[in-house]
Amino acid sequence: MATLLxxxxxxSSMLFIIAAGLMIILGVMKLINFAHGxxxxxxxxxxxxVTNAGFNAWLTIxxxxxxxxxxxxxxxxxxxxxxxxxPLDAILATWGLGIVxxxxxxxxxxxxxxxxxxxxxxxxxxxxxxxxxxRLVLVVVALALGAALTALLYYTRFGLNARAVIxxxxxxxxxxxxxxxxxxxxxGLGAALACAAGALITPLLSIDPNMGxxxxxxxxxxxxxxxxxxxxxxxxxxxxxxxxxxxxxxVSPIIGGITIVVLAAVILRIRPGGLSRG
Amino acid sequence: MKLTHLAGxxxxxxxxxxxxxxxxxxxxxxxxxxxxxxNSVVAPSVVxxxxxxxxxxxxxxxxxxxxxxxxxxxxxxxxxxxxSAFNSLVFQDDVDVLISMETSxxxxxxxxxxxxxxxxxxxxxxxxxxxxxxxxxxxxWVPEQQVTPxxxxxxxxxxxxxxxxxxxxxxxxxxxxEFTRQYIEKSGxxxxxxxxxxxxxxxxxxxxxxxxxxxxxxxxxxxAGGAPNxxxxxxxxxxxxxxxxxxLAVDEGTAKSMGSDASGIFISQSYxxxxxxxxxxxxxxxxxxxxxxxxxxxxDLSVPQYEAIYLYKAAVEKxxxxxxxxxxxxxxxxxxxxxxxxxxMDKQHHTPLTMYLGQVKDDGSVxxxxxxxxVDPGDQCPNL
Numbered sequence: 181m182a183t184l185l186x187x188x189x190x191x192s193s194m195l196f197i198i199a200a201g202l203m204i205i206l207g208v209m210k211l212i213n214f215a216h217g218x219x220x221x222x223x224x225x226x227x228x229x230v231t232n233a234g235f236n237a238w239l240t241i242x243x244x245x246x247x248x249x250x251x252x253x254x255x256x257x258x259x260x261x262x263x264x265x266x267p268l269d270a271i272l273a274t275w276g277l278g279i280v281x282x283x284x285x286x287x288x289x290x291x292x293x294x295x296x297x298x299x300x301x302x303x304x305x306x307x308x309x310x311x312x313x314x315r316l317v318l319v320v321v322a323l324a325l326g327a328a329l330t331a332l333l334y335y336t337r338f339g340l341n342a343r344a345v346i347x348x349x350x351x352x353x354x355x356x357x358x359x360x361x362x363x364x365x366x367x368g369l370g371a372a373l374a375c376a377a378g379a380l381i382t383p384l385l386s387i388d389p390n391m392g393x394x395x396x397x398x399x400x401x402x403x404x405x406x407x408x409x410x411x412x413x414x415x416x417x418x419x420x421x422x423x424x425x426x427x428x429x430x431v432s433p434i435i436g437g438i439t440i441v442v443l444a445a446v447i448l449r450i451r452p453g454g455l456s457r458g
Numbered sequence: 459m460k461l462t463h464l465a466g467x468x469x470x471x472x473x474x475x476x477x478x479x480x481x482x483x484x485x486x487x488x489x490x491x492x493x494x495x496x497n498s499v500v501a502p503s504v505v506x507x508x509x510x511x512x513x514x515x516x517x518x519x520x521x522x523x524x525x526x527x528x529x530x531x532x533x534x535x536x537x538x539x540x541x542s543a544f545n546s547l548v549f550q551d552d553v554d555v556l557i558s559m560e561t562s563x564x565x566x567x568x569x570x571x572x573x574x575x576x577x578x579x580x581x582x583x584x585x586x587x588x589x590x591x592x593x594x595x596x597x598x599w600v601p602e603q604q605v606t607p608x609x610x611x612x613x614x615x616x617x618x619x620x621x622x623x624x625x626x627x628x629x630x631x632x633x634x635x636e637f638t639r640q641y642i643e644k645s646g647x648x649x650x651x652x653x654x655x656x657x658x659x660x661x662x663x664x665x666x667x668x669x670x671x672x673x674x675x676x677x678x679x680x681x682a683g684g685a686p687n688x689x690x691x692x693x694x695x696x697x698x699x700x701x702x703x704x705x706l707a708v709d710e711g712t713a714k715s716m717g718s719d720a721s722g723i724f725i726s727q728s729y730x731x732x733x734x735x736x737x738x739x740x741x742x743x744x745x746x747x748x749x750x751x752x753x754x755x756x757x758d759l760s761v762p763q764y765e766a767i768y769l770y771k772a773a774v775e776k777x778x779x780x781x782x783x784x785x786x787x788x789x790x791x792x793x794x795x796x797x798x799x800x801x802x803m804d805k806q807h808h809t810p811l812t813m814y815l816g817q818v819k820d821d822g823s824v825x826x827x828x829x830x831x832x833v834d835p836g837d838q839c840p841n842l
Contacts, residue, residue: 183667191663292499293684295715303698312696384696385660386688394658428664433655434627436664 182307184429190315192421193322195440196414197380199399199406200325201248201373207408208342208366210267211260215274216399218281219248219371220392223378225285227296228387237299240379248375252368260367261360278396286389298383314383321380325373330410342366401444407454415455420444484527485520485780487512487767488553488577490543490560490568495535497561499684500709503754504559504582504763505530510741510748511767521771522778529553533564540564544571554780557766559583559598559759562629569594578785580770580803582762584728586633590839593782595789595803597769598762599728599811601637602836607726607815608678608704609641611828616702618675620648624665624690626681627654634680634706650674657682660689666697680706688716695719711755714822723818728811729761729798730824738797756797765796769803807842808835 202216213219226247227240235243259277263270300317303310333339344352345362353359378392385391402420406412420440428436448454489508491501512526520526529551531543540560547553548571556572556579565581572579572593579594587600612618621642625631631654639649650672653665669677677699681687687707694703704724710731713720731742741764745753754760770785772792777784793802803809810832816824 183671187663187667191661290499293688293712293715295688295717297717298696301696301718303696310698312693312698314696384689384693386685386692388685390658391660391685394660424661425664429668433653433659433662433665437656437659437661 182309183311184425186307186309186311186315187425187429188418188422190312190319191425192417193319194315194381195398195402195421196322196417197318197325198374198377198395199402199413199417200329201370201377202399203403203406203408203410203413204329204373205367205370206403208346209260209363211274212271212400213274213367213370213374214271214396215255215278215281216374217392217394217396218278219251219374220378220381220395221285221387221389222251222281223248223375223380224296224382224385224387224391225289225294226375227379227382228289228294231297237297240296240299240382241376244379245372245376249368249372251375252371253364255371256364256367261364264363282389289389291389294387296379296382296387301383312384318380326410326414333410338362338365398440401440405444405447405454407456409456412454412456419455484525485555485774486527486529486551486553487770488547488551488556488558489528489530490533490540490547490556490558490564491530492535492539492561492564493530493532495539496682496684497535497559500757500759501559503757503760506745506749506754507756507760507764508557508767510744511764513748514744515767515771521774526767526771533558533560533568535561535564537563537567540567541571544568548572548575548577553577554782555580555770555785557582557763557770559763562586562589565589576782578770578773578782578789580766580789582766583759586630587637587835587838590807590842592842593786595769595786595807596838597766597801597803597809598758599813599833600808600835600838601634602838603728603811603813603833604706604726605634605638605641605678606833607813607828607830608706608724609638609645609647611724611815612676612678612702612704613645613647616676618647618702620650620672620674620676622650622669622672622674622677623652624662624669624677624679624681625652625654626657626659626686628657628682631680631682635678638678638680638706655686657686659686662690662693666693666699669699670697674701676702676704678704678706683707683709683712687712691716691719691723708818709757709759710824711757713818713824717822718820720818720822721820724827725816725818725824726813727758727816728813729756729758730814730816730826731756732816732824732826733797733814735797735799737795737799741797761797762801765794765798765801768794768796769801805835806837806839808838810834 205213223244226244230240230243231237259273300313304313341357341362345359402416406416424436424439427439493501512528515526531547533540533543559582562585581596584598623635625635773785773788776788776792790804793800799812813830813833814826815828817827
């Protein structure tokens, strides 16, 4: 029972961490970033490069975030900015970008599986069961991330500007907010979060050119169900992640794999705006 | 008179040259292999060992005085790619034989083409067993040969009575564990759980929690190679699972790169680089010399491929020609002493093999724990 509870909490945390970057970009830019899976992969490979070079495994996370931020800034400037008036084309462009990134990674590192060292391994005793330490770390990271993103949006100048752009971009621009800069920083931030998430899940996964792909669909569903808000995303992760664990445990892990997608479709049928909006 | 004489000698000359040309026509060996797709990581090692075999044979006078030529085609690791690869090899390149390591999906798609064309086909990949054709021979292991050493070792040496099985949801994964379950139950053991995840699945959380709650004595896994195998092993280690762990899908190379996570895993293979025979040392040295730093570590897929090319050579020499029917009839009669020992495909088109039970050490090397001599493949194709 304790294990089941921990499974639910840790799985939800993992989903929250992975989906956060996608949600930030969708929220501010109204853009579904289909390169999100590829950004996760870039994060995994960043971790591989960092530990291979002999650095401490904890450095993989900030390093991946920096790589992601720079990548995001460049992608925004070169690929997305010219397409802001053509939102559908911009979405297609991110999809193509995902393929290009995966191929570049294959070209450099090959198709095979790569490895990175884990910051910690083994188990910790909690609620009288020995449970994976790294999964518990992910819970702490998810909580910190949620708090940090909330603080960023509600207690900083950038957050205020971002919220203004979300509500009414034209009006915000009229008031002198540099919406182009807000978009650029947002995309960089979203990519940084995605890459850091990629580094954070590598202790539990293999690093290969398609490692991020299976997470893309689930993240996408979570973000839609969340209604694009941080508390909504937390709730969606807990709800859908929990359902996935329950179905996997009591029905079948194979059906568990499609739980999030099916449940998300049902929720969106009942509440088209997601959990946060009426 | 003089003119006819000249014409005659021209004719004679023409006959001689064309005769010589026929003599020099190479024997073509078709190699459909998964250069792209799921097998793309291991395929280069298979191509390398084929190249070495061809080079060695050609340096020693070829087969019946004819050179050997390899025709490699990408089967995309799947059914669709295999169909076009087999079609072009058989009907356009008109190869004399097909020798290949492939996925089961690719083999199943290619086999009807082989049957229709009537070409000898040596399949060199371990697989789930019971694939039969009068034209096909297999020189790699089937579940009967790979699983039994691990289960026997766990029950006798580790005192395991209850088992838990985890696999990827596809023909090979399910086929292997199906046999494993039957064999465990026949041997008096109990299977506490048997769970699968789709091939691209990476979240083993629920399965591992179930495993821990059932508390079995030993664990046997049969995932797809590469990513699923790595994610499962990492998550098992992260969850603190330390019971004896037999992995049916890990090879030496993967074990090495996985580092400490792979430590302690039991593997069962017909080839390990550590085999100390003269033939294996010679083979490894030749591979090293030919490919240098570009060498892909020889493994349980590339070595059977190497040996199969020599088995084909022996069969052609015994038959005295490349006539398909004569070669197929000769294949079970001939043997070749290769890196894995003496290989003879004489058991219902399959091969009794010496199996090695190895355990991965902390540094990623594999230590041979036990050797099982000439393990029988069982009744694979009783109707052939």
